[in-house]
Amino acid sequence: MPSKSIITASLTPELTAMIAAKVAAGRYRSASEVVRAALRLLDDHERRNESRSRTPAARSRDAA
Template structure:
């Protein structure tokens, strides 16, 4: 297990670590991001709105989830309004 310091706090990384209660189980995940994405994460942290990079990523994933749901919703509505083929004569 590697230990590094992040923002003055020790950071422990393990691929099998889970956090939280039974309702919100969290898993540690190591990801690679571009320099631009790193700058965005750091700017979010510097703004004080987020306390950790994990919070920034979770917020981004919530937005992605909403965006995906919004993109799929019209397709589902369209599929439900198409006339169904009746029996052929």
């Protein structure tokens, strides 16, 4: 198992409640699991956006 780092983040009450609701629903065992899942989704989303911007159609739109 990879080593883990501890990061402290300030969240809005709405985000805190959202995380708590996900854990309470039983889908995740901890707030850390929710955040890890969210970061994986963000990474996937950004990768998809990067590959779309590299398509010929996207390049021609950018050049216009």
